[in-house]
Amino acid sequence: MGPVVEVRGVTKWFGETTALDEVDLTVRGGDVHGLLGPNGAGKTTLLSALFGLVLPDEGTIRLFGRTRAQAGAGWLDGVGGFVETPRFYPYLSGRRNLAVLAGLDGGDAASLIDSALERAGLAGPAARQKVRGYSLGMRQRLGIAAAVIRRPRLLILDEPANGMDPAGIRDLRAALRRVAADGVSVILSSHDMAQVEEICDSATILSAGRVAAAGRLDALRAAAPDPVWRVRTSDDGRALSVATGLDGVKAAVGDGGGLVVHAAQGEMDSYVLALAAASVALRGLELDRTPLEALFFQLTDGAAKPVATTAEVTS
C-alpha cells in the first residue's frame, strides 16, 4: 500500500513571502508523524494545504494516493482534524455544532455524536452549553470530537495539546497511540520536540518554509548532535578541566551557575566517574535537551540550512 500522505515539492507564496519552499512529506499507514518547527516555519500553511484550505502554487499533494483534482468531493473522505484552534458557531451549543457538521458530512456521522462527546469529556451540561462560553481546552476537545464522528483513517492535528490540562494531554497521547495501533495515521504539529518524542514514530522538521530534516525518530537521533546536560558540582573549575581531558565531552559555564555539558549518554557516564575520581562531587545532573531537541534547535536557529542527513524516510 502506498503512503497515506504524499507531499512532493510543494511551494506557496503569499505576495513577497515564501511560506513553503519545495516541501516534501511522507506519512505511512499507522504512523504517528510529527511536524515540527518554530512559529512561522510554515507548519500551519502545510497542514492547511493538506486540507485544501490553501492551494499550493507548485507541487502535488496526494491523500490516499489521490490528488484533490482526482478525488473531487471525496478528497477529505476519512480525514479529520483541525488547523490552529478549532472554531465553531458561538451561538450554538457544542452538540448543535456537531449536528451542523454531521449534516455536512452525511453518512452516519450524526449517530456518532453522543459517543464522541462522551469520549471527549464533553457530555452532559457541557454539550448543551453554547460554544461562546467554552474554554480553550473545551474547544480543543470539541475539535477532536468533530474529528471522531468522521470515522477518520487520517488525523491532522495542529498543536492539539494547546490549552489542555496535563490529564487531558496524557489522555490524548494515549488515544493517539491507540488509534495508530488500530491503523489510523496521524500528523501532529508542534513547536515542542519533547511532546513529539513521546508519541511520534517519524517527524519532519520545518524551518522558514523548508524541510530541514525528516525521517524516523531513530534515524534522526542517530544523526543528531549530543544531548545537553545541566551539571552542578562542588568545584566547577576542576570539573571544567576534567572535561577538557575527555573526548566527546564539551563543558562550559552555564547561565545561573553550574555547567552546561554536551555529551552522549555513554560519554556522560564516563565524565561522572571521572569527576568522582578527581574528587569533584556531583550535586545535580539534569537532561536539558534530548538529542532530538538539540537537533531541532540546531536546525531552526537562524537561517534555514537543510542538514545533509542520511535520515530519509525509506520505503
Next chain:
Amino acid sequence: MKRLGRVAGTFAVAALALLATSCSSSSNLTPDRLQPSLGRAFANLYALQQSEMGNPRVTSAALKARASCEKGGTLDVAQQGSGVWLCQITYLVAGPGYPVIAKYNVDLQTDGCYAADGDGPASVNGSPTITGPGYRQVINPLSLIDGCFDTT
C-alpha cells in the same frame, strides 16, 4: 479588500459611463407617448366621474379626448425627458357637442409614470372631491391622474 476595491471600482466606472450618456441621449419620454396615454386615462376617468356623480352614462370613446403636451419652462427646451409638462386635453361633451379643454400640470418620471394635477376648469378637475347622489363626497377621479406608459 483588494477584491472589493476592484468590484467597487467596476461599479463606479459603469455608473459614471451611464451618467455620461445622459448628456446626449434620446429617450422615449416624448409627446407621442405621453399624449395618447393621458388622453385615454382622461377619457376613462371622465366616464367614472360622471357615473359617480349620478349623471347619465358616458362612454370614453365618445369623448374623442385628445391630449396635447409641451415640456414646461419659458425657454425653448427639448421636448423630451422627465420633468414638468403642460398638457391640454380637448374633448367633446355629449349634449352641447362642443369641445372643452381641460388643463393639467404633468410631473413625468423617468420610468414613464406621471402624476397629472388638474389645472382647470374648476368643475372638471379643479376640485379634489365631487358630490355624488345623496350628497356623498368622493374623490374627484379627474383631479389627480396617475398613469404610466411603455418606455421600451
Next chain:
Amino acid sequence: MSLAAEPWPAYAGATSARTGGVAGALAVWRVELVKLSGKIVIRAIIALSVIGPFLVVGFLHLQSATPGDTPFGQWVHASGFAIPMTILGFGGQWILPALTGVVAGDIYSADDHLGTWKTILTRSRGRAELFAGKFLAAATFAVTALLVLTVTDLLAGLAAGRSPVVGLSGQLVPAGHATWLVAASYLSDLPPLLGFTALAVLLSVASRNSVVGIGGTVVIGVLFQIVTLANLPQWGQQALLSTPFMSWHGFWGAPAFYGPFLWSLLTCAAWFAACSAAAWLIFRRRTIEAAA
C-alpha cells in the same frame, strides 16, 4: 469516558461524501436553513412580514390623508387593492434589496468573521457545494419573504375592502382581476430580488465583511434610485437593477403592456449571472487563513 478508553469509530469506506454535486449542495442548503431559522433577526423579519401589512391597513384606516407621490396612493380609502399596490410602489425599491441583503450579505462573511470556514471546508463538502448551498439558502429566504409579503399584503387589502380599483390608464379594474394583478405585480419583483441576492453575495464574498455585504447592498440600491432620476437613454435605465422593481406598471395599463417586464427578465438574468460568477471566481481558489 476518555479518548483512549475505547477504539474510535473505524473508517467504514466511502460515505455519502462521494455523492457530491447537487445532492451535496442540497445537504449544505438544509444545514444553512436550520442555522438561519434559529436566528432571531430572521424570525423577526418573517413575523413583521406577516403582521406588518395589517398594521399598515389599520394605520391608514385611522386617518383621512392619503399617501401622495405614489401611484394608487390616492385610492387607499376607496379600494382595498390600492393598499398592497401602494406598499409595493413605495417600499419595493428599497425594502426588498435590504430584505435580501440581511441574509445574502452575511451568509458568507459571517464564517469569515467567526473563523468557521476552516471548520466547514474540512468536512465532506467541496467548495462548490458550500458556495451553492449557501446561495440557495439565501435565495430561499428572499423568495419566502416575498411570498409571505405577497399573501399578507393581499389579504390585508382584501380585508380593507374589495371595491374595484382605478388602474394606470384610468380604467376601473374589478375585484377578481385586481386580485390577480396584485399577485402578479408582487411576483414580478422576484427576478430583481434574486438579482440583488446575487449582488449581496458578491459583496459578502469579496469583502469578507457583513457590514459591507448588508450595508453595501442597501447603499447600492439607493444609488440606483438616484441614478435613475437622470435622463439616461432607454438601455441605460433598463440596465439598472432597480428598474425591474417597477415593471409591473405595464400590467395595470389598458391595454396592458409587457415590454418593461421582458426587459427586466433580461436585466435581472444578466446581473444575477455576472454577480454569481464573479463571487464564485473569487471564492474558488481563495486562501482560507486560519485565524487564531
